[in-house]
Amino acid sequence: MLVSVCIPCYNSGQYLAETLNCLINQTYQNLEIIIIDDHSTDQSVKIIQAFVQKDRRINFEIAKNKGAAAARNQAYSLSKGRYIIFFDADDFIEENFIATQLKCLQSDQEVVVSTWGRFYHNDLSTIVIDSSQMEMDLTFEDWISNYWGNSSNMTCPGRVLIARNLLEKSGLWDEELSLNDDFPFYTRIFSNSSLIRYNTNSLFYYRSGINGLSALKSESGYNSLYLSLMKGIKVAEEKFPNNKKIQLACANLLQNFIYEIYPSQPKLRANALTKIKTLGGSDFEFPAGGKTKSLAAVIGWKLAKRLKIIFNKP
Numbered sequence: 001m002l003v004s005v006c007i008p009c010y011n012s013g014q015y016l017a018e019t020l021n022c023l024i025n026q027t028y029q030n031l032e033i034i035i036i037d038d039h040s041t042d043q044s045v046k047i048i049q050a051f052v053q054k055d056r057r058i059n060f061e062i063a064k065n066k067g068a069a070a071a072r073n074q075a076y077s078l079s080k081g082r083y084i085i086f087f088d089a090d091d092f093i094e095e096n097f098i099a100t101q102l103k104c105l106q107s108d109q110e111v112v113v114s115t116w117g118r119f120y121h122n123d124l125s126t127i128v129i130d131s132s133q134m135e136m137d138l139t140f141e142d143w144i145s146n147y148w149g150n151s152s153n154m155t156c157p158g159r160v161l162i163a164r165n166l167l168e169k170s171g172l173w174d175e176e177l178s179l180n181d182d183f184p185f186y187t188r189i190f191s192n193s194s195l196i197r198y199n200t201n202s203l204f205y206y207r208s209g210i211n212g213l214s215a216l217k218s219e220s221g222y223n224s225l226y227l228s229l230m231k232g233i234k235v236a237e238e239k240f241p242n243n244k245k246i247q248l249a250c251a252n253l254l255q256n257f258i259y260e261i262y263p264s265q266p267k268l269r270a271n272a273l274t275k276i277k278t279l280g281g282s283d284f285e286f287p288a289g290g291k292t293k294s295l296a297a298v299i300g301w302k303l304a305k306r307l308k309i310i311f312n313k314p
Contacts, residue, residue, distance in 0.1 A: 004081030008071030012089035108163035151256035252284035
């Protein structure tokens with residue numbers, strides 16, 4: 001069974017060789033690795049070309065359209081695998097990752113998600129396993145209730161194995177989005193899955209602290225973030241109409257969005273608050289710890305957030 005690993009690349013030369021090596025050294029060897037470079041200005045293309053010369057399983061093209069979503073879609077258009085993994089050019093996995101992902105899968109109507117954690121720069125030993133993940137198989141409804149309800153909705157693309165037929169049914173990446181495009185994409189995938197299987201025998205390493213796209217919180221970025229949340233919420237509402245538990249989870253996602261962007265973007269905050277009210281309200285508390293949490297209890301979360309921003313300025 002051929003597995004297609006689809007990778008968008010933009011100025012990832014510092015980490016690219018490590019990423020490609022961890023893929024070509026997988027114990028499961030029936031792979032194709034498709035890399036779309038989005039007009040990098042560093043050494044990325046030279047590194048990719050060197051790997052193409054030594055491993056015939058690697059296919060490489062220059063991006064036809066701008067953005068990571070477009071590059072992922074282009075990579076998928078070239079793929080032939082029965083199963084698909086969307087990988088980032090700075091991710092890392094252990095040698096048995098793909099083999100154990102496939103072993104977990106019992107039907108092409110299911111998806112498999114692995115255990116994941118964050119590490120920083122080049123030091124794999126700094127990995128911290130994400131404490132919010134539930135180490136069990138979940139239905140889509142349970143996924144929303146447990147993850148969205150706690151506003152822990154991040155889905156690293158590389159930790160998810162998808163059958164091609166399920167992806168074709170759910171649709172490709174939304175090229176309108178620049179930030180948080182993985183959220184509505186995997187929401188659609190999970191909504192059409194019979195089960196979201198959890199793989200305890202593999203570990204996905206997500207690199208943090210490198211100022212990637214997810215760190216670029218401009219006005220356009222926040223607009224994309226809000227739009228991505230609304231698109232995912234629409235899928236959930238259509239799948240589970242008038243489900244109070246799902247409505248609360250969706251409201252909590254939006255409440256966390258308000259906490260994150262405050263005091264900027266008043267129009268987006270107003271739109272999010274209006275939607276929260278139509279969903280029946282949120283019970284998600286201001287996410288803070290230590291002194292900030294104590295301060296928020298006394299002076300309110302808005303003033304505490306403003307003070308935190310002031311004191312954290314360089």
